[in-house]
Amino acid sequence: MADFSEIHQRLNNRRFTVANNTQGLSGTGTVFRYVVDGEAITGTYQGGRIRIGNQVGRVTGTNTIELLYQCVTTEGEILAGWSRGVVSQDHHGRTTLHFVWGWLSGATGGGESSYVELVD
Template sequence: MEGTSSWISERLNDRCFIASENAHGRSDADTVFHYQMAGDSITGTYQGGQIHTGHLVGRVTGQNTIKLLYHCLTTEDEMLAGWSQGEVDVDPAGRTTLTFEWGWLSGASGGGQSSYIER
Protein backbone atom coordinates (compact mmCIF):
# COMPACT_ATOMS: atom_id res chain seq x y z
CA MET A 1 0.00 0.00 0.00
CA GLU A 2 3.09 2.28 -0.17
CA GLY A 3 1.98 4.10 -3.33
CA THR A 4 -1.51 4.52 -1.87
CA SER A 5 -0.20 5.96 1.40
CA SER A 6 2.09 8.29 -0.53
CA TRP A 7 -0.76 9.79 -2.60
CA ILE A 8 -3.03 10.15 0.43
CA SER A 9 -0.14 11.62 2.44
CA GLU A 10 0.39 14.25 -0.28
CA ARG A 11 -3.32 15.13 -0.10
CA LEU A 12 -3.63 15.17 3.74
CA ASN A 13 -0.29 15.77 5.46
CA ASP A 14 -0.09 19.20 7.09
CA ARG A 15 -3.26 20.36 5.32
CA CYS A 16 -6.37 21.97 6.83
CA PHE A 17 -10.02 21.27 6.00
CA ILE A 18 -13.42 22.73 6.81
CA ALA A 19 -16.87 21.18 6.53
CA SER A 20 -18.71 21.83 3.29
CA GLU A 21 -21.67 19.64 4.33
CA ASN A 22 -22.37 18.13 7.75
CA ALA A 23 -26.08 18.42 8.54
CA HIS A 24 -26.12 16.00 11.50
CA GLY A 25 -22.68 16.62 13.04
CA ARG A 26 -21.12 19.22 15.33
CA SER A 27 -18.42 20.52 12.96
CA ASP A 28 -19.12 23.31 10.46
CA ALA A 29 -17.30 25.83 8.25
CA ASP A 30 -15.83 27.42 11.43
CA THR A 31 -14.24 24.13 12.52
CA VAL A 32 -10.71 23.64 11.18
CA PHE A 33 -9.27 20.12 10.90
CA HIS A 34 -5.46 19.87 10.66
CA TYR A 35 -4.18 16.47 9.46
CA GLN A 36 -0.73 14.86 9.85
CA MET A 37 0.52 11.58 8.39
CA ALA A 38 3.36 9.13 9.01
CA GLY A 39 3.23 6.13 6.68
CA ASP A 40 -0.31 4.69 6.84
CA SER A 41 -1.04 6.47 10.16
CA ILE A 42 -3.20 9.58 10.32
CA THR A 43 -3.44 11.98 13.26
CA GLY A 44 -5.01 15.38 13.60
CA THR A 45 -6.57 18.09 15.67
CA TYR A 46 -9.68 20.18 15.18
CA GLN A 47 -11.34 23.18 16.79
CA GLY A 48 -13.66 26.07 16.08
CA GLY A 49 -17.39 26.61 15.85
CA GLN A 50 -19.07 24.27 18.37
CA ILE A 51 -15.81 22.37 18.95
CA HIS A 52 -13.58 23.58 21.79
CA THR A 53 -10.92 20.96 21.04
CA GLY A 54 -10.77 17.62 19.26
CA HIS A 55 -8.35 14.92 18.14
CA LEU A 56 -8.44 12.18 15.53
CA VAL A 57 -6.44 9.07 14.75
CA GLY A 58 -6.76 6.71 11.83
CA ARG A 59 -5.17 4.86 8.95
CA VAL A 60 -5.17 4.44 5.21
CA THR A 61 -7.40 1.51 4.19
CA GLY A 62 -7.26 1.57 0.39
CA GLN A 63 -6.33 3.44 -2.76
CA ASN A 64 -8.31 6.53 -1.73
CA THR A 65 -9.96 5.44 1.53
CA ILE A 66 -9.30 6.10 5.21
CA LYS A 67 -10.81 5.18 8.60
CA LEU A 68 -10.77 7.49 11.60
CA LEU A 69 -11.67 7.55 15.28
CA TYR A 70 -12.25 10.97 16.82
CA HIS A 71 -13.14 12.61 20.11
CA CYS A 72 -13.87 16.16 21.15
CA LEU A 73 -14.99 18.54 23.85
CA THR A 74 -17.66 20.94 22.61
CA THR A 75 -18.23 24.55 23.66
CA GLU A 76 -21.25 23.21 25.59
CA ASP A 77 -18.92 20.88 27.62
CA GLU A 78 -20.13 17.73 25.86
CA MET A 79 -17.54 14.94 25.51
CA LEU A 80 -18.16 13.07 22.27
CA ALA A 81 -16.42 10.23 20.43
CA GLY A 82 -17.09 8.64 17.07
CA TRP A 83 -15.87 6.77 14.00
CA SER A 84 -15.76 7.56 10.31
CA GLN A 85 -14.76 5.94 7.05
CA GLY A 86 -14.31 7.95 3.95
CA GLU A 87 -12.79 8.79 0.61
CA VAL A 88 -10.05 11.23 -0.31
CA ASP A 89 -10.51 12.94 -3.68
CA VAL A 90 -9.58 16.09 -5.61
CA ASP A 91 -12.06 18.66 -6.94
CA PRO A 92 -11.74 20.36 -10.36
CA ALA A 93 -9.88 23.30 -8.73
CA GLY A 94 -7.21 20.89 -7.39
CA ARG A 95 -8.34 21.07 -3.73
CA THR A 96 -8.45 17.91 -1.67
CA THR A 97 -11.94 16.79 -0.63
CA LEU A 98 -13.00 14.29 2.04
CA THR A 99 -16.35 12.49 2.13
CA PHE A 100 -17.29 10.46 5.20
CA GLU A 101 -19.91 8.08 6.54
CA TRP A 102 -19.77 8.47 10.34
CA GLY A 103 -21.41 7.65 13.65
CA TRP A 104 -21.17 8.43 17.33
CA LEU A 105 -19.66 5.93 19.77
CA SER A 106 -20.12 7.94 22.98
CA GLY A 107 -21.89 11.10 24.14
CA ALA A 108 -24.46 11.20 21.34
CA SER A 109 -26.36 8.82 19.08
CA GLY A 110 -26.90 8.61 15.35
CA GLY A 111 -24.58 9.52 12.53
CA GLY A 112 -24.64 10.64 8.96
CA GLN A 113 -22.60 11.74 6.00
CA SER A 114 -20.30 14.72 5.79
CA SER A 115 -18.03 16.41 3.28
CA TYR A 116 -14.93 18.54 3.83
CA ILE A 117 -12.80 20.69 1.57
CA GLU A 118 -9.25 21.88 1.82
CA ARG A 119 -9.02 25.37 3.22
Protein backbone atom coordinates in the same frame (compact mmCIF):
# COMPACT_ATOMS: atom_id res chain seq x y z
CA MET B 1 3.79 -2.48 1.82
CA ALA B 2 1.04 -0.59 0.01
CA ASP B 3 1.71 2.78 -1.61
CA PHE B 4 -0.10 5.46 0.37
CA SER B 5 1.88 8.36 -1.13
CA GLU B 6 -1.16 9.99 -2.74
CA ILE B 7 -3.03 10.18 0.57
CA HIS B 8 0.14 11.48 2.23
CA GLN B 9 0.40 14.17 -0.45
CA ARG B 10 -3.30 15.10 -0.22
CA LEU B 11 -3.65 15.15 3.62
CA ASN B 12 -0.28 15.68 5.31
CA ASN B 13 0.05 19.14 6.91
CA ARG B 14 -3.13 20.35 5.18
CA ARG B 15 -6.19 22.10 6.61
CA PHE B 16 -9.84 21.39 5.80
CA THR B 17 -13.18 23.02 6.49
CA VAL B 18 -16.74 21.72 6.39
CA ALA B 19 -18.45 21.69 2.99
CA ASN B 20 -21.57 19.78 4.14
CA ASN B 21 -22.37 18.27 7.55
CA THR B 22 -26.07 18.75 8.22
CA GLN B 23 -26.31 15.92 10.79
CA GLY B 24 -22.99 16.54 12.55
CA LEU B 25 -21.46 18.83 15.14
CA SER B 26 -18.64 20.43 13.13
CA GLY B 27 -19.66 23.33 10.96
CA THR B 28 -18.74 26.83 9.85
CA GLY B 29 -15.54 27.81 11.60
CA THR B 30 -14.35 24.26 12.34
CA VAL B 31 -10.87 23.64 10.90
CA PHE B 32 -9.27 20.19 10.66
CA ARG B 33 -5.50 19.61 10.38
CA TYR B 34 -3.96 16.24 9.47
CA VAL B 35 -0.54 14.58 9.69
CA VAL B 36 0.15 11.35 7.79
CA ASP B 37 3.05 9.07 8.73
CA GLY B 38 3.06 5.94 6.55
CA GLU B 39 -0.39 4.45 7.05
CA ALA B 40 -0.99 6.27 10.37
CA ILE B 41 -3.06 9.46 10.46
CA THR B 42 -3.40 11.94 13.32
CA GLY B 43 -5.34 15.15 13.35
CA THR B 44 -6.73 17.99 15.41
CA TYR B 45 -9.81 20.11 14.94
CA GLN B 46 -11.43 23.10 16.58
CA GLY B 47 -13.68 26.04 15.91
CA GLY B 48 -17.40 26.60 15.76
CA ARG B 49 -19.02 24.38 18.41
CA ILE B 50 -15.78 22.37 18.90
CA ARG B 51 -13.51 23.64 21.69
CA ILE B 52 -10.85 21.01 20.91
CA GLY B 53 -10.82 17.66 19.16
CA ASN B 54 -8.39 15.05 17.94
CA GLN B 55 -8.36 12.13 15.55
CA VAL B 56 -6.35 8.98 15.04
CA GLY B 57 -6.70 6.64 12.11
CA ARG B 58 -5.15 4.79 9.25
CA VAL B 59 -5.02 4.62 5.50
CA THR B 60 -7.09 1.67 4.28
CA GLY B 61 -6.60 1.93 0.51
CA THR B 62 -5.27 4.15 -2.27
CA ASN B 63 -8.00 6.75 -1.58
CA THR B 64 -9.69 5.54 1.63
CA ILE B 65 -9.13 6.20 5.33
CA GLU B 66 -10.77 5.40 8.64
CA LEU B 67 -10.65 7.57 11.75
CA LEU B 68 -11.65 7.59 15.39
CA TYR B 69 -12.36 11.05 16.78
CA GLN B 70 -13.10 12.69 20.09
CA CYS B 71 -13.85 16.25 21.13
CA VAL B 72 -14.93 18.61 23.87
CA THR B 73 -17.64 21.03 22.74
CA THR B 74 -18.04 24.67 23.69
CA GLU B 75 -20.92 23.48 25.91
CA GLY B 76 -18.55 21.15 27.80
CA GLU B 77 -19.79 17.87 26.29
CA ILE B 78 -17.29 15.10 25.53
CA LEU B 79 -18.09 13.06 22.41
CA ALA B 80 -16.41 10.27 20.44
CA GLY B 81 -17.09 8.58 17.13
CA TRP B 82 -15.82 6.72 14.07
CA SER B 83 -15.67 7.54 10.36
CA ARG B 84 -14.75 5.95 7.04
CA GLY B 85 -13.70 8.35 4.32
CA VAL B 86 -12.81 8.78 0.67
CA VAL B 87 -10.07 11.22 -0.32
CA SER B 88 -10.54 12.84 -3.73
CA GLN B 89 -10.13 16.10 -5.62
CA ASP B 90 -12.57 18.76 -6.83
CA HIS B 91 -12.51 20.55 -10.20
CA HIS B 92 -10.35 23.33 -8.66
CA GLY B 93 -7.64 20.80 -7.66
CA ARG B 94 -8.43 21.04 -3.93
CA THR B 95 -8.47 17.87 -1.86
CA THR B 96 -11.93 16.80 -0.71
CA LEU B 97 -12.99 14.33 1.97
CA HIS B 98 -16.32 12.50 2.15
CA PHE B 99 -17.14 10.56 5.32
CA VAL B 100 -19.76 8.15 6.57
CA TRP B 101 -19.67 8.43 10.37
CA GLY B 102 -21.34 7.52 13.63
CA TRP B 103 -21.14 8.33 17.31
CA LEU B 104 -19.62 5.88 19.81
CA SER B 105 -20.06 7.89 23.02
CA GLY B 106 -21.88 11.01 24.18
CA ALA B 107 -24.40 11.08 21.33
CA THR B 108 -26.34 8.71 19.07
CA GLY B 109 -26.85 8.46 15.34
CA GLY B 110 -24.54 9.36 12.50
CA GLY B 111 -24.55 10.56 8.95
CA GLU B 112 -22.42 11.71 6.05
CA SER B 113 -20.22 14.77 5.79
CA SER B 114 -17.96 16.46 3.26
CA TYR B 115 -14.88 18.65 3.72
CA VAL B 116 -12.74 20.74 1.38
CA GLU B 117 -9.12 21.80 1.64
CA LEU B 118 -8.40 25.34 2.83
CA VAL B 119 -5.96 26.92 0.39
CA ASP B 120 -4.09 30.11 1.34
